[in-house]
Amino acid sequence: MRRIAILGAGESGVGAAILAKKEGFDVWVSDRGKLKDKHREVLLNNDIKWEEGVHTHEEIFKADEVIKSPGIPDTVPMIVELREKGIPVISEIEFAGRYVKPTAKKICITGSNGKTTTTMMLYHILSQAGLNVAVGGNVGKSFAALVAEGDYDYYVLELSSFQLDGMFDFKADIAILLNITPDHLDRYDYKFQNYVDSKFRIVQNQGPDDVFIYNYDDPTIQAENNKRNFKQRMYAFSHEVELTEGAWVTTNKQIQTNINNQQTNMSIHELAQQGKHNAYNSMASSIASRVLEIRKEIIRESLSDFQNVEHRLEFVASVHGIDFINDSKATNVNSTWYALESMQKPTIWIAGGVDKGNDYTMLEGLVKDRVEGIVCLGKDNSKLHKAFEGLVENIWDATSAEEAVGLGYRLAKKGYTVLLSPACASFDLFENYEERGNKFKRAVRSL
Structure with a gap:
């Protein structure tokens, strides 16, 4: 029986443990801190072996593979030693992606700002369209818990740079990159380019059938795009420039979306969430929805009645x-x-x-x-x-x-x-x- 060690018993780690147990692995969960009662209860109910307040070196190094909490830096001595010994260290997202049914679509959102709002906005649109959709990742339930609990057709996933860092074979069917501004530089050796490279992992492994949606107005994204050869379909959104394809704000304050010569118009004043940043979030959501052939009326209605997430304005x-x-x-x-x-x-x-x-x-x-x-x-x-x-x-x-x-x-x-x-x-x-x-x-x- 293959052995999985999971470092960190938060939402991500516990979700990974449930999925690993379901898939027949010998699972060991280790957290140097104290577990929350709800997480301890889940592990006990699922008969999963765990420890708290310590990392037992011998137990962890027996693993064939280690799933690491996104909060643990790659520079921690144990992570460095695991990799030196050839034991793969991956994220819970990478692990969960292996067990999604092949026909399911993964819509993945990252960016320094706006990713939670955009994730929930897109989930709202797809739900209103009656699709069999789940939302998770860096918001709500972990991706692994969603894969373990149900058979969804669509997964809308918010991904942080820390989650992206532990993803290697995982592929987004639709990748959305909202913006890149300096953040978490303490985790990236205080080098902005390292953080940029992390964010661009959202497009790794994409091919001609996949889609990359990005912010045309973000100079960092544009500069990075110019360095790369993309195979996937690309759509931009802009508040400053009228584009021919993608989404943009017109001079008379209309959001216009044009995908495959199918146009959608909506006044910027109709958006439930006002402000320039929410116009960007709405345009990104609108493009993804049209790529998935959601009806224009559902997109308009959803963007006009969407309620923002807690703790965001x-x-x-x-x-x-x-x-x-x-x-x-x-x-x-x-x-x-x-x-x-x-x-x-x-x-x-x-x-x-x-x-x-x-x-x-x-x-x-x-x-x-x-x-x-x-x-x-x-x-x-x-x-x-x-x-x-x-x-x-x-x-x-x-x-x-x-x-x-x-x-x-x-x-x-x-x-x-x-x-x-x-x-x-x-x-x-x-x-x-x-x-x-x-x-x-x-x-x-x-x-």
């Missing part, structure tokens, strides 16, 4: 004329740029957390124009202070969501917005961006 409440918006999922500078760009009122900006090598210069113009005060929510806020002192009069520090909301409320006036859009990771004060967003919402509702 999520309106929380209006308190005495002050709006509170939760954008906790904005864990990098570019994502926060989109959030600030969409603010129509004077803004108190709550930012901070674990800085991943951020360059805040791209935010300076927006901060000058729209931000009346900054609340820094993190253990070390020195870089934020250095970047924005002199641009705004008030910069305060907070070490809890409750304190940050209280400061934001006091700094704001009627007609202002208090925006949580951290531009940083959350794990100095919170377990993840969801906990940060939920605590922000609770604090707002208790005002």
Whole structure:
């Protein structure tokens, strides 16, 4: 019996364990941290061997193959040693892809920003069209858990760069690349090109029957495209240029999609999710939907009634004329740029957390124009202070969501917005961006 060792017992690792057990492997799950109760229960119920708080070297090195959590860097000594010994180390996505029925379509979305919204948007369209579709990957359930539980015809998968790094033979039938801006550079030896190469793994193994959908306005994507020879069908989307094929915004603010000489038009004002970034997400979703021959009416209706994901520019409440918006999922500078760009009122900006090598210069113009005060929510806020002192009069520090909301409320006036859009990771004060967003919402509702 072939042995699989799984490092990390989060959503990804537990999903991989269930699928591996179903496919007849001898499975060993190891997590150096403490397992969540729900994950421990799943492993126990499925009679899967596991350990927590330690990695037992002997057990792991018995494996024929190792599935690694996306959160574990390739530079960890154990991963380096496994590869030196010739034991393959792969991602859960790579593993799950082996057990999808050949006729199923995998629509894969990546990018520095907007990938969760686009993934859920596309899932909404395909669901409205009545297709047998599942959504997962870096959002919701793991791909492996979806493959283990059902026989879907379509998988809409959000893929992070960390997941892409562990994928080798996996192939996307439709690959969507939304944008590339510096992010996670600490994992890529602080070299932007390494991160770019990681994102472009979304198109690996694609052939003439596959599709690559990309952002025409992104200079990094365009520069990289010019270096490569593509075999697949390619469709671009643009907010700046009127194209002949793909999707674009016309001078009279219509989103026009043209695939195989079949045209679809929709006013940009009809989109449920407003803002330039959501126009990009909508165009990418529209192209993929037309490639899959979804009816134009269903696409239009779905884009006009789609509800955004939690923690992404999520309106929380209006308190005495002050709006509170939760954008906790904005864990990098570019994502926060989109959030600030969409603010129509004077803004108190709550930012901070674990800085991943951020360059805040791209935010300076927006901060000058729209931000009346900054609340820094993190253990070390020195870089934020250095970047924005002199641009705004008030910069305060907070070490809890409750304190940050209280400061934001006091700094704001009627007609202002208090925006949580951290531009940083959350794990100095919170377990993840969801906990940060939920605590922000609770604090707002208790005002």
